[in-house]
Amino acid sequence: MKRPNRMDRLKKVFIVGTVMGLAAGAVITLAASRIAFHARERSFTAENEELTKQNEELQAEVSRVQAVENSAELLKSDSENWALALVNEGHPLDTSYEPAELTEIESERSVDSRIAEPLQKMLDDAAQEGLSMYVASAYRPYDKQREVFNATMQDWINQGYSPLNSYDETKKSVAVPGTSEHATGLAVDIISSEYEELDDRQGDTDEQKWLMEHCWEYGFILRYPEDKGDVTGIIYEPWHYRYVGETAAKEITEQGITLEEYVLGQ
Ligand SMILES: [Zn+2]
Numbered sequence: 001m002k003r004p005n006r007m008d009r010l011k012k013v014f015i016v017g018t019v020m021g022l023a024a025g026a027v028i029t030l031a032a033s034r035i036a037f038h039a040r041e042r043s044f045t046a047e048n049e050e051l052t053k054q055n056e057e058l059q060a061e062v063s064r065v066q067a068v069e070n071s072a073e074l075l076k077s078d079s080e081n082w083a084l085a086l087v088n089e090g091h092p093l094d095t096s097y098e099p100a101e102l103t104e105i106e107s108e109r110s111v112d113s114r115i116a117e118p119l120q121k122m123l124d125d126a127a128q129e130g131l132s133m134y135v136a137s138a139y140r141p142y143d144k145q146r147e148v149f150n151a152t153m154q155d156w157i158n159q160g161y162s163p164l165n166s167y168d169e170t171k172k173s174v175a176v177p178g179t180s181e182h183a184t185g186l187a188v189d190i191i192s193s194e195y196e197e198l199d200d201r202q203g204d205t206d207e208q209k210w211l212m213e214h215c216w217e218y219g220f221i222l223r224y225p226e227d228k229g230d231v232t233g234i235i236y237e238p239w240h241y242r243y244v245g246e247t248a249a250k251e252i253t254e255q256g257i258t259l260e261e262y263v264l265g266q
Helices: 006-069 071-076 113-128 142-158 163-173 200-204 206-218 246-255 259-264
Strands: 102-106 109-112 133-137 187-192 220-224 237-243
Touching: 102 113, 102 133, 109 113, 109 133, 113 133, 113 206, 113 220, 113 237, 142 163, 187 206, 200 206, 200 237, 206 220, 206 237, 206 246, 220 246, 246 259
Parallel strands: none
Antiparallel strands: 102 109, 133 187, 187 237, 220 237
16 A cells, blocks of 8 residues: 655645635635625616606606696696696786586585595594684686676775775785686685684684694695795785695695795795
8 A cells, every 4th residue: 555645645735725725716706796796786776766866856847847837738637747737926827727627615615626535535634623614715717816806906996095006905815817726726715613804813723723734634735824925926824725736735844835936946
Protein backbone atom coordinates (compact mmCIF):
# COMPACT_ATOMS: atom_id res chain seq x y z
CA MET A 1 0.00 0.00 0.00
CA LYS A 2 1.29 3.33 -1.07
CA ARG A 3 1.26 5.86 1.72
CA PRO A 4 0.28 9.31 0.38
CA ASN A 5 3.25 11.54 0.60
CA ARG A 6 3.24 15.11 1.78
CA MET A 7 3.00 16.45 -1.78
CA ASP A 8 -0.18 14.44 -2.50
CA ARG A 9 -1.83 15.67 0.72
CA LEU A 10 -1.05 19.24 -0.17
CA LYS A 11 -2.52 18.74 -3.67
CA LYS A 12 -5.72 17.35 -2.11
CA VAL A 13 -6.03 20.29 0.27
CA PHE A 14 -5.43 22.66 -2.63
CA ILE A 15 -8.06 21.02 -4.88
CA VAL A 16 -10.67 20.82 -2.11
CA GLY A 17 -9.90 24.43 -1.20
CA THR A 18 -10.29 25.57 -4.79
CA VAL A 19 -13.60 23.72 -5.25
CA MET A 20 -14.93 25.12 -2.01
CA GLY A 21 -13.75 28.58 -2.99
CA LEU A 22 -15.49 28.32 -6.35
CA ALA A 23 -18.69 27.11 -4.69
CA ALA A 24 -18.58 29.95 -2.20
CA GLY A 25 -17.88 32.38 -5.03
CA ALA A 26 -20.87 31.08 -6.95
CA VAL A 27 -23.11 31.44 -3.91
CA ILE A 28 -21.87 34.99 -3.34
CA THR A 29 -22.30 35.88 -7.04
CA LEU A 30 -25.79 34.42 -7.00
CA ALA A 31 -26.71 36.31 -3.84
CA ALA A 32 -25.26 39.52 -5.26
CA SER A 33 -27.19 39.16 -8.49
CA ARG A 34 -30.37 38.50 -6.54
CA ILE A 35 -29.77 41.65 -4.51
CA ALA A 36 -29.11 43.57 -7.75
CA PHE A 37 -32.26 42.07 -9.26
CA HIS A 38 -34.35 43.09 -6.27
CA ALA A 39 -32.81 46.56 -6.33
CA ARG A 40 -33.67 46.86 -10.02
CA GLU A 41 -37.16 45.53 -9.37
CA ARG A 42 -37.57 48.08 -6.59
CA SER A 43 -36.41 50.90 -8.83
CA PHE A 44 -38.80 49.76 -11.60
CA THR A 45 -41.64 49.70 -9.08
CA ALA A 46 -40.68 53.17 -7.84
CA GLU A 47 -40.50 54.46 -11.43
CA ASN A 48 -43.83 52.89 -12.20
CA GLU A 49 -45.41 54.41 -9.11
CA GLU A 50 -43.96 57.80 -10.02
CA LEU A 51 -45.35 57.54 -13.55
CA THR A 52 -48.76 56.46 -12.26
CA LYS A 53 -48.71 59.41 -9.86
CA GLN A 54 -47.77 61.82 -12.65
CA ASN A 55 -50.49 60.36 -14.81
CA GLU A 56 -53.07 60.79 -12.05
CA GLU A 57 -51.94 64.36 -11.47
CA LEU A 58 -52.26 65.09 -15.18
CA GLN A 59 -55.73 63.59 -15.25
CA ALA A 60 -56.72 65.65 -12.21
CA GLU A 61 -55.30 68.72 -13.97
CA VAL A 62 -57.34 67.97 -17.10
CA SER A 63 -60.53 67.51 -15.12
CA ARG A 64 -59.84 70.73 -13.22
CA VAL A 65 -59.36 72.70 -16.43
CA GLN A 66 -62.57 71.12 -17.68
CA ALA A 67 -64.33 72.01 -14.43
CA VAL A 68 -63.43 75.64 -14.96
CA GLU A 69 -63.78 75.95 -18.72
CA ASN A 70 -67.17 74.51 -19.37
CA SER A 71 -69.30 73.79 -16.36
CA ALA A 72 -72.42 72.90 -18.36
CA GLU A 73 -70.56 70.32 -20.46
CA LEU A 74 -68.92 68.85 -17.39
CA LEU A 75 -72.22 68.66 -15.50
CA LYS A 76 -73.81 66.83 -18.42
CA SER A 77 -70.90 64.47 -19.02
CA ASP A 78 -70.37 60.94 -17.79
CA SER A 79 -67.02 62.04 -16.40
CA GLU A 80 -66.64 61.18 -12.74
CA ASN A 81 -65.78 64.83 -12.16
CA TRP A 82 -69.24 66.20 -13.02
CA ALA A 83 -69.63 67.24 -9.37
CA LEU A 84 -66.59 69.54 -9.57
CA ALA A 85 -68.16 72.00 -12.02
CA LEU A 86 -67.21 75.50 -10.90
CA VAL A 87 -69.87 78.17 -11.12
CA ASN A 88 -69.17 81.66 -9.81
CA GLU A 89 -69.03 85.23 -11.03
CA GLY A 90 -65.96 84.58 -13.16
CA HIS A 91 -67.24 81.22 -14.38
CA PRO A 92 -70.89 81.59 -15.36
CA LEU A 93 -73.04 78.61 -16.21
CA ASP A 94 -74.67 78.38 -19.64
CA THR A 95 -78.08 80.00 -19.03
CA SER A 96 -79.84 77.19 -20.90
CA TYR A 97 -78.41 74.48 -18.63
CA GLU A 98 -80.94 72.20 -16.96
CA PRO A 99 -80.15 69.08 -14.93
CA ALA A 100 -81.06 65.93 -16.90
CA GLU A 101 -83.15 64.58 -14.05
CA LEU A 102 -84.53 66.20 -10.92
CA THR A 103 -85.63 64.59 -7.67
CA GLU A 104 -87.94 66.36 -5.25
CA ILE A 105 -86.48 66.35 -1.74
CA GLU A 106 -89.17 68.44 -0.13
CA SER A 107 -92.26 70.06 -1.60
CA GLU A 108 -91.08 72.27 -4.51
CA ARG A 109 -87.45 71.68 -3.55
CA SER A 110 -85.69 69.62 -6.18
CA VAL A 111 -82.07 68.70 -6.78
CA ASP A 112 -80.12 66.96 -9.52
CA SER A 113 -81.11 63.31 -9.05
CA ARG A 114 -77.46 62.29 -8.77
CA ILE A 115 -77.19 63.99 -5.36
CA ALA A 116 -80.64 63.09 -4.01
CA GLU A 117 -79.48 59.99 -2.17
CA PRO A 118 -76.49 61.47 -0.27
CA LEU A 119 -78.52 64.60 0.53
CA GLN A 120 -81.43 62.57 1.88
CA LYS A 121 -79.02 60.44 3.92
CA MET A 122 -77.42 63.55 5.42
CA LEU A 123 -80.84 64.99 6.35
CA ASP A 124 -82.00 61.65 7.79
CA ASP A 125 -78.85 61.22 9.87
CA ALA A 126 -79.20 64.78 11.19
CA ALA A 127 -82.80 64.05 12.15
CA GLN A 128 -81.61 60.89 13.93
CA GLU A 129 -79.39 63.17 16.02
CA GLY A 130 -82.52 65.05 17.09
CA LEU A 131 -81.77 68.05 14.89
CA SER A 132 -84.47 69.92 13.02
CA MET A 133 -83.71 71.47 9.66
CA TYR A 134 -85.18 71.84 6.21
CA VAL A 135 -84.15 72.62 2.65
CA ALA A 136 -85.17 76.21 2.04
CA SER A 137 -83.82 76.47 -1.47
CA ALA A 138 -82.52 73.93 -3.97
CA TYR A 139 -82.45 73.85 -7.78
CA ARG A 140 -83.27 77.31 -9.11
CA PRO A 141 -83.39 77.77 -12.88
CA TYR A 142 -81.87 80.83 -14.52
CA ASP A 143 -85.22 82.63 -14.96
CA LYS A 144 -86.09 82.19 -11.30
CA GLN A 145 -82.66 83.48 -10.27
CA ARG A 146 -83.22 86.54 -12.45
CA GLU A 147 -86.57 87.18 -10.74
CA VAL A 148 -84.99 86.93 -7.26
CA PHE A 149 -82.12 89.18 -8.28
CA ASN A 150 -84.37 91.82 -9.84
CA ALA A 151 -86.76 91.80 -6.87
CA THR A 152 -83.88 92.28 -4.41
CA MET A 153 -82.37 95.02 -6.55
CA GLN A 154 -85.76 96.74 -6.68
CA ASP A 155 -85.86 96.74 -2.86
CA TRP A 156 -82.55 98.63 -2.76
CA ILE A 157 -83.76 101.09 -5.41
CA ASN A 158 -86.94 101.65 -3.36
CA GLN A 159 -84.73 102.49 -0.38
CA GLY A 160 -83.23 105.33 -2.43
CA TYR A 161 -80.07 103.70 -3.76
CA SER A 162 -78.99 104.41 -7.33
CA PRO A 163 -79.43 101.48 -9.77
CA LEU A 164 -75.64 100.94 -9.85
CA ASN A 165 -75.33 100.92 -6.07
CA SER A 166 -78.42 98.73 -5.82
CA TYR A 167 -76.83 96.26 -8.22
CA ASP A 168 -73.66 96.15 -6.12
CA GLU A 169 -75.61 95.71 -2.87
CA THR A 170 -77.78 92.97 -4.39
CA LYS A 171 -74.73 91.11 -5.65
CA LYS A 172 -73.50 90.72 -2.08
CA SER A 173 -76.40 88.49 -1.11
CA VAL A 174 -77.87 87.20 -4.38
CA ALA A 175 -75.81 85.65 -7.14
CA VAL A 176 -75.97 87.46 -10.48
CA PRO A 177 -78.20 85.36 -12.80
CA GLY A 178 -76.01 82.85 -14.63
CA THR A 179 -73.48 82.70 -11.80
CA SER A 180 -75.62 80.96 -9.18
CA GLU A 181 -74.73 77.47 -8.06
CA HIS A 182 -78.42 76.83 -7.49
CA ALA A 183 -78.78 76.53 -11.29
CA THR A 184 -76.56 73.43 -11.22
CA GLY A 185 -78.98 71.48 -9.02
CA LEU A 186 -76.01 70.55 -6.82
CA ALA A 187 -76.50 73.27 -4.18
CA VAL A 188 -78.96 73.55 -1.32
CA ASP A 189 -79.71 76.10 1.37
CA ILE A 190 -80.43 74.23 4.59
CA ILE A 191 -81.98 76.15 7.45
CA SER A 192 -82.33 75.35 11.12
CA SER A 193 -85.98 75.17 12.21
CA GLU A 194 -84.85 76.73 15.50
CA TYR A 195 -83.49 79.85 13.84
CA GLU A 196 -84.69 80.72 10.36
CA GLU A 197 -82.79 83.92 9.62
CA LEU A 198 -80.24 83.94 6.83
CA ASP A 199 -77.45 85.70 8.67
CA ASP A 200 -74.17 84.84 10.40
CA ARG A 201 -75.95 83.58 13.52
CA GLN A 202 -77.46 80.76 11.46
CA GLY A 203 -73.94 79.31 11.71
CA ASP A 204 -74.20 79.15 15.51
CA THR A 205 -77.21 76.81 15.53
CA ASP A 206 -76.72 73.16 16.50
CA GLU A 207 -78.03 72.22 13.05
CA GLN A 208 -75.35 74.13 11.16
CA LYS A 209 -72.65 73.04 13.58
CA TRP A 210 -73.56 69.43 12.88
CA LEU A 211 -73.75 69.99 9.12
CA MET A 212 -70.41 71.81 9.02
CA GLU A 213 -68.79 68.96 10.91
CA HIS A 214 -70.35 66.10 8.97
CA CYS A 215 -71.38 67.29 5.50
CA TRP A 216 -68.13 66.12 3.86
CA GLU A 217 -68.99 62.55 4.84
CA TYR A 218 -71.89 62.81 2.39
CA GLY A 219 -69.90 64.57 -0.34
CA PHE A 220 -70.97 68.13 0.57
CA ILE A 221 -68.99 71.23 1.51
CA LEU A 222 -69.96 74.49 3.15
CA ARG A 223 -69.47 76.46 -0.05
CA TYR A 224 -69.02 80.00 1.30
CA PRO A 225 -67.10 79.78 4.57
CA GLU A 226 -66.28 82.64 6.87
CA ASP A 227 -63.21 84.68 5.85
CA LYS A 228 -63.19 83.25 2.31
CA GLY A 229 -65.26 85.97 0.68
CA ASP A 230 -62.24 87.30 -1.18
CA VAL A 231 -61.81 83.90 -2.86
CA THR A 232 -65.44 82.91 -3.46
CA GLY A 233 -66.79 86.41 -4.09
CA ILE A 234 -69.69 85.56 -1.75
CA ILE A 235 -70.07 86.52 1.91
CA TYR A 236 -70.25 83.90 4.69
CA GLU A 237 -73.28 81.74 4.04
CA PRO A 238 -73.56 79.17 6.84
CA TRP A 239 -76.56 77.55 5.09
CA HIS A 240 -75.37 76.99 1.51
CA TYR A 241 -74.07 73.48 0.92
CA ARG A 242 -72.72 72.20 -2.35
CA TYR A 243 -72.25 68.62 -3.49
CA VAL A 244 -68.74 68.01 -4.86
CA GLY A 245 -68.42 64.24 -4.36
CA GLU A 246 -66.93 62.39 -1.41
CA THR A 247 -63.25 62.54 -2.42
CA ALA A 248 -63.23 66.26 -3.17
CA ALA A 249 -65.33 67.05 -0.10
CA LYS A 250 -62.86 65.22 2.12
CA GLU A 251 -59.82 66.91 0.57
CA ILE A 252 -61.38 70.38 0.55
CA THR A 253 -62.40 70.00 4.21
CA GLU A 254 -59.05 68.60 5.32
CA GLN A 255 -57.17 71.40 3.57
CA GLY A 256 -59.58 74.10 4.73
CA ILE A 257 -59.93 75.47 1.20
CA THR A 258 -62.75 76.47 -1.15
CA LEU A 259 -63.92 74.89 -4.41
CA GLU A 260 -62.17 77.74 -6.25
CA GLU A 261 -58.84 76.90 -4.62
CA TYR A 262 -59.42 73.21 -5.20
CA VAL A 263 -60.16 73.32 -8.93
CA LEU A 264 -57.99 76.32 -9.81
CA GLY A 265 -55.11 75.10 -7.65
CA GLN A 266 -54.58 78.51 -6.15
ZN1 LIG B 1 -77.65 79.13 -1.63
